[in-house]
Amino acid sequence: MSVRVIIPTPLRAYAGKRDSTEVKAGTVGEALGRLTTEFGDLRKHLFTEEGKLRSFVNVYVNDEDIRYLAKENTPTKDGDTISIVPSIAGGSFFFQDCFPRPYDCLHRNCCRHSSNLSFRG
Amino acid sequence: MATAPTVKMSTEIAQKIRQHGADTYPNECCGALLGRDAAPDVTTTASGVQPPVREILALFPLVNRREDSPRNRFSVTAEDVRDAEKAAQEKKLDVVGWYHSHPDHPAQPSEYDREHAWPWYSYVIVSVANGKPAEMTSWRLRDDRSAYACEDIAIRDHAAK
Numbered sequence: 683m684s685v686r687v688i689i690p691t692p693l694r695a696y697a698g699k700r701d702s703t704e705v706k707a708g709t710v711g712e713a714l715g716r717l718t719t720e721f722g723d724l725r726k727h728l729f730t731e732e733g734k735l736r737s738f739v740n741v742y743v744n745d746e747d748i749r750y751l752a753k754e755n756t757p758t759k760d761g762d763t764i765s766i767v768p769s770i771a772g773g774s775f776f777f778q779d780c781f782p783r784p785y786d787c788l789h790r791n792c793c794r795h796s797s798n799l800s801f802r803g
Numbered sequence: 804m805a806t807a808p809t810v811k812m813s814t815e816i817a818q819k820i821r822q823h824g825a826d827t828y829p830n831e832c833c834g835a836l837l838g839r840d841a842a843p844d845v846t847t848t849a850s851g852v853q854p855p856v857r858e859i860l861a862l863f864p865l866v867n868r869r870e871d872s873p874r875n876r877f878s879v880t881a882e883d884v885r886d887a888e889k890a891a892q893e894k895k896l897d898v899v900g901w902y903h904s905h906p907d908h909p910a911q912p913s914e915y916d917r918e919h920a921w922p923w924y925s926y927v928i929v930s931v932a933n934g935k936p937a938e939m940t941s942w943r944l945r946d947d948r949s950a951y952a953c954e955d956i957a958i959r960d961h962a963a964k
Binding site: 690691692693694695696723726727737738740747767768769770771772773774 | 869879901908916919922926947
């Protein structure tokens, strides 16, 4: 059974710049497995090191959120469309975030930033 | 040596981001950056490598969905992302990133930011100190997810050429 997987814009660089691809799969899990086998660089952005789908990765089968179906065991049929949709989250510092810093200095302004740290107690 | 990408935006858009941060203080604001990747500037850098350029041409302000901890967290749902993408398509633009504020904290990405980041997107952060918008920075996740790389922000009256 062939299903179409829609690749979100931020991940297209890791999928040969494609916006979608066809894979043969009977479940969502199989489809994502085939996708990340074909495009290995996608894997770390979709799955944790433990192999679980990252919490901010949302997967839909024909506009139905798989969290409300059978998650990765959700069956797919020929012609289905699987969409990977980001959700976005973030927030400000906690003290334990200070070291190591989760960013690189690539230009002069970063060095200015690093001398400007202040934290709310 | 890696070349820091440049994010261009107008003074009006920069002001809107800062104002959104002030309006929602002491909570975090959030929204989508609509724009496109553009050809690098003609000017060649000292290293001979022209940095990639990303133009922010419109904003899509959103409601912070993190009702449990809005002072140090923000959340944009998948439905919000789809709405932002639809708004971008109507303007013939892309969602090229996201902005949010750090109330009373520096405009630097946290470990929580990194853990939840997507590659390719620009993440603009504005620090809001005692209700007043302060420093604004932009960041992009490295391909291996290990850290953020800083992007240069160029604020001009006309971002698009």
